[in-house]
Amino acid sequence: MGCPACGLEHGLPEADIPLADVPNLGKVSAGWLQQVGLRTFADLQAMGSVRAWLLIEALGIKPSLNLLYAMEGALHGSHWLEVKRQRKTELLTQLEASREQGLI
Template identity: 40%
Template sequence: MSDEPISSLPGVGPVTQGWLEEAGIRTISDLEAIGSVEAYRRLKFMQPRRVTLNALYGLEAAMRGCHWLDLPQDVKRALQQQAKAVDAAFHRGPASRCTPI
């Protein structure tokens, strides 16, 4: 694990870096500890209209040290399924904590 700043990862530009830092992900170690899907979930809830599947691909690729276009197809398919689950949770909204009367 690395305590290098998140900005040292390939493909993480200043906008994404700012979002990640706002989400509490400041170092490569932080990202490795939670993984690309959890990082995507946090960013999606913060910036729902701006964060897309490509952000998830980019985060995963950055962790692997490659370009997102070079991710294997099986990895992309798995990420697509996980992104759909995150997006569905976002659209459902917060779960009700009260029982209807």
């Protein structure tokens, strides 16, 4: 049985897969990630979703929180709609803490 949100089977992609081929990430999102130096799924794993989102924002792009959830879902092998509310709250807390500390 597939994902309840989209019907597809999810799982962690191969480390060297290009970001444009990672489930949850489209060409635009992958392009933004490339602009901040991320090319592969392994790059995103190493950086994490919060830092990647902040770097995209620092480019002057206004990414939606859905991108944050999409990256987080991808990192855990799930559809972005399956990211639990508690995890979303944790991500937002990390995002705000990073902004307050000037961590980009």
